[in-house]
Every structure is written in C-alpha cells, then in structure tokens.
Amino acid sequence: MSAEQPQAVVRRGTNLDRVGGFNDTVVLDAIRRAEQRLSRVELAAATGLSGQAISNITRRLLDAGLVREAGRQKSAGLGKPRTLLELEPTGQYAVGVHLDPAVVTVVLLDLTGQVIARRRAQTPAADGPDVLIAGIAATVEDVIAEAGVPRQRVVGVGIAAPGPIDVDRGVVVDPPNLTAWHLVPLRDALRDRTGLPVLLDKDVTAAASAEKWAGGPNGRGSFVFFYLGTGIGAGLVIGDEVVRGSSSNVGEIGHVIVDPEGPLCFCGRRGCVGESSRPRYLVQQAVDAGVVARGIDLDDRHAVDVAFTALCTAATGGPGAAREIVTALAERIAKVVEDIANLLDLERVVFGGPHWDRLAPFFGDAIRETLEERFLVRSVHPFTVTGTALGADVGAVGAASLVLDHTFSPNPSVLLLGPASESAPSGSRASSALSR
Numbered sequence: 001m002s003a004e005q006p007q008a009v010v011r012r013g014t015n016l017d018r019v020g021g022f023n024d025t026v027v028l029d030a031i032r033r034a035e036q037r038l039s040r041v042e043l044a045a046a047t048g049l050s051g052q053a054i055s056n057i058t059r060r061l062l063d064a065g066l067v068r069e070a071g072r073q074k075s076a077g078l079g080k081p082r083t084l085l086e087l088e089p090t091g092q093y094a095v096g097v098h099l100d101p102a103v104v105t106v107v108l109l110d111l112t113g114q115v116i117a118r119r120r121a122q123t124p125a126a127d128g129p130d131v132l133i134a135g136i137a138a139t140v141e142d143v144i145a146e147a148g149v150p151r152q153r154v155v156g157v158g159i160a161a162p163g164p165i166d167v168d169r170g171v172v173v174d175p176p177n178l179t180a181w182h183l184v185p186l187r188d189a190l191r192d193r194t195g196l197p198v199l200l201d202k203d204v205t206a207a208a209s210a211e212k213w214a215g216g217p218n219g220r221g222s223f224v225f226f227y228l229g230t231g232i233g234a235g236l237v238i239g240d241e242v243v244r245g246s247s248s249n250v251g252e253i254g255h256v257i258v259d260p261e262g263p264l265c266f267c268g269r270r271g272c273v274g275e276s277s278r279p280r281y282l283v284q285q286a287v288d289a290g291v292v293a294r295g296i297d298l299d300d301r302h303a304v305d306v307a308f309t310a311l312c313t314a315a316t317g318g319p320g321a322a323r324e325i326v327t328a329l330a331e332r333i334a335k336v337v338e339d340i341a342n343l344l345d346l347e348r349v350v351f352g353g354p355h356w357d358r359l360a361p362f363f364g365d366a367i368r369e370t371l372e373e374r375f376l377v378r379s380v381h382p383f384t385v386t387g388t389a390l391g392a393d394v395g396a397v398g399a400a401s402l403v404l405d406h407t408f409s410p411n412p413s414v415l416l417l418g419p420a421s422e423s424a425p426s427g428s429r430a431s432s433a434l435s436r
C-alpha cells in the first residue's frame with residue numbers, strides 16, 4: 001500500500017491476517033533475517049513454499065509496502081536475471097522506550113531496525129509513576145513527530161523496564177532503584193495515553209534481543225548480554241533464541257554473592273554483585289582511597305554519577321587506587337560471568353548498558369584475563385568478551401525490536417496480535433503481551 005491511499009487502507013497493512021496470514025509472515029521473516037537480499041527462487045528454497053505461492057506472497061508484501069525490489073542478480077545458466085527483494089524501511093516503524101532508574105531513552109526504528117530518531121532524558125528522581133508516564137508519552141509523540149513518519153505506520157511501542165515485571169498484566173512490580181514504583185500498570189497506562197499497542201518486557205531481555213537483531217556477529221549463537229547500569233542483569237540468547245524463563249523474568253543475577261565482606265545489600269546479605277557494582281559503593285571506595293574528594297553527597301544521584309565518571313577517568317590513567325577499585329569490580333563481575341558461561345556453555349559475553357562506555361577501556365582486558373583461566377570448555381571452543389556495538393540505546397532499540405518481532409515473526413502465537421487477538425484465549429502470552 002502506498003502512502004497516497006486512504007488511511008483506513010494503509011492501516012490494514014499492519015494487521016497480519018489482512019497481509020495474508022502465516023505464510024506471508026514466514027516470507028517476510030526470511031527476508032528480514034537474511035544477511036543479503038534474496039530472489040524469489042531463493043525465498044522458495046528457504047521457506048519450502050512453491051514458486052507460485054512465493055510469487056503471490058511477494059506481490060502482496062510489495063503492495064503492502066513492506067518489501068521492495070532492489071536490483072537484479074544474474075542467474076546460473078541461461079535463465080533470466082532474478083529480481084532481488086529487501087525490506088522497505090519505511091513500511092512500518094516501532095517505538096522503543098528504555099526506562100532506566102537514571103535515564104529514559106526513546107527511539108524510533110524503521111522496519112530494518114535502524115534508529116531514525118531518539119530522545120534521552122534524566123529520569124526525575126522524585127516524581128511518582130504518573131508524572132513519569134506522562135513524560136514518556138509526550139516523548140513518544142515527539143519522536144514520531146520529529147521523524148515525520150505517518151502515525152498509522154507505527155505498529156506499537158515496546159517498553160524495556162527493570163525487573164521483576166509481570167509480563168501478562170504489563171505491570172512493573174518493584175524496581176529496586178525506583179522507590180516510588182510499586183505494581184505500576186505501565187503497559188496499559190502508556191497505551192491509554194498514546195493510543196498505540198504497547199508491549200512491556202524486561203530491560204535485559206530487550207537488550208539481548210537488540211544484540212541478536214542488530215549486533216552483527218556479536219548477536220549470533222549463544223551468549224549472555226551483561227547489563228551494567230543502575231542495576232545489573234543478564235539477558236540470554238541460546239542457539240539464536242532469546243531465553244525468557246517461565247515468567248519472562250530471566251536474568252535476575254543481582255544478588256549473587258561475590259564478596260562476603262562487601263557492602264550490605266537491601267536483601268539483608270553482604271556483597272551481592274548488584275550492590276557492590278553500584279556507583280554509590282564504588283564512589284564511596286574512591287573517597288576512602290583519596291581518589292575522589294570528600295564531602296560528596298552519596299544520595300545525590302547526579303553528583304555520584306559525576307564522581308563515578310571521574311573515578312573511571314582516573315582508572316584509565318594508569319596503576320593506582322582508582323585502577324584497583326575498578327579492576328576489583330571487573331573481577332567480581334567476571335566471577336558471575338564465569339558461572340553463567342560454564343553453566344550454559346556459552347560462546348560470548350556482550351557487555352552494555354549506561355555504565356559500559358566508562359568501564360570499557362580496561363574492563364574488557366581484566367575480565368578476559370580472569371576468564372581465560374577459569375572457562376572450563378576453553379579447550380573445546382573459545383569464550384569471547386566484547387561490548388555492544390549498539391551503544392547506550394541498546395535497551396530502547398531492543399524494546400522496539402521486540403515489537404517488530406511480535407508483529408512480523410511467523411511464530412503462530414504472534415498472529416493473535418491482529419483483531420483476532422480479541423477473541424483469543426486469555427491465557428495466551430502473545431495476546432496479553434501486546435496490549436491494544
């Protein structure tokens with residue numbers, strides 16, 4: 001469907017049953033996942049559908065504005081050159097929101113997963129959920145307006161939020177670093193304010209999904225995405241599939257004890273990896289070691305963040321107290337990575353999150369050295385330590401990519417998302433995950 005057609009007709013393109021059903025999503029997914037453009041012949045081979053079926057389906061996808069023809073490929077022998085197909089970037093868009101206790105990031109992705117607009121703002125520490133949700137809704141509108149895309153082509157909004165979450169009800173349960181939040185129905189509140197379908201998922205699951213879709217070689221196979229932010233967490237991709245766990249709350253590693261002498265955690269124990277990774281604790285150590293000036297207010301999140309940056313900068317300068325503090329942090333985190341990697345026989349750890357840029361200069365080597373000695377399967381395959389190429393947007397990009405996944409993946413449960421979802425069994429995860 002082209003933009004010139006009436007709005008009602010354009011909107012039909014977002015409903016998969018009207019695009020043509022399961023086989024259409026299979027073909028669209030094959031085009032989306034391919035690393036290069038595919039011809040109809042290659043699509044038939046990849047999907048097991050007949051040449052005639054592929055011809056009909058690609059015609060519908062072209063008409064719907066979801067794919068486009070892009071060049072020709074000489075065929076082997078005497079056949080006609082084959083026309084290649086690729087996604088039409090402007091076919092559909094998805095919004096991604098990453099709610100971190102310190103910063104809210106909102107991005108707009110096109111159908112190919114490229115970020116075409118972004119906004120980032122500090123999370124107001126004192127505000128309750130209502131004020132923050134109103135702010136997020138306004139930012140969603142700003143990002144759509146800034147990009148100048150037709151609103152009816154925005155398929156939905158994905159929110160990446162700190163766990164634990166109740167995915168079925170779209171509720172943020174008790175995020176440890178957002179004290180005013182308790183059982184907040186974030187998904188439905190944002191749906192009511194924007195009028196768009198909304199999906200809520202965990203921040204680390206979103207980040208792992210972003211890495212899988214847009215991370216290049218980092219995103220293949222089996223890896224853990226290790227999130228370093230106000231909290232820490234782990235997203236998992238095993239055998240190219242994002243692992244969710246029984247309630248989509250996979251990756252709660254914050255209370256793994258890595259230092260029995262460490263700081264007291266709110267859970268009542270000492271030396272949990274989450275608590276001993278917090279900038280507040282690291283800045284306290286830096287003050288004690290004389291790296292950061294005394295007198296800093298450790299309850300002032302902004303001041304702590306500035307001091308944390310100063311600590312990281314000092315650590316890159318060479319050996320000394322600052323370097324020791326950060327290396328000890330790397331060793332504590334390496335212990336957790338080691339356990340996850342050995343437990344699940346992973347190939348890679350990908351680090352990311354708001355703190356990664358500051359820790360990356362020395363962190364990678366420290367973790368690599370520690371793991372070199374301890375990764376048990378190293379004689380069978382290597383284990384690599386790397387950082388995300390997606391930068392600080394990774395959570396928001398992931399949230400938007402989950403919307404594209406839910407909308408365009410050929411997983412049959414996802415087809416419930418169209419109008420048919422209203423009559424779907426209420427227990428269905430997909431129908432309840434994306435709130436219309």
Ligand SMILES: [Zn+2]
Binds near residue numbers: 254255
């Ligand atoms: Zn704890």
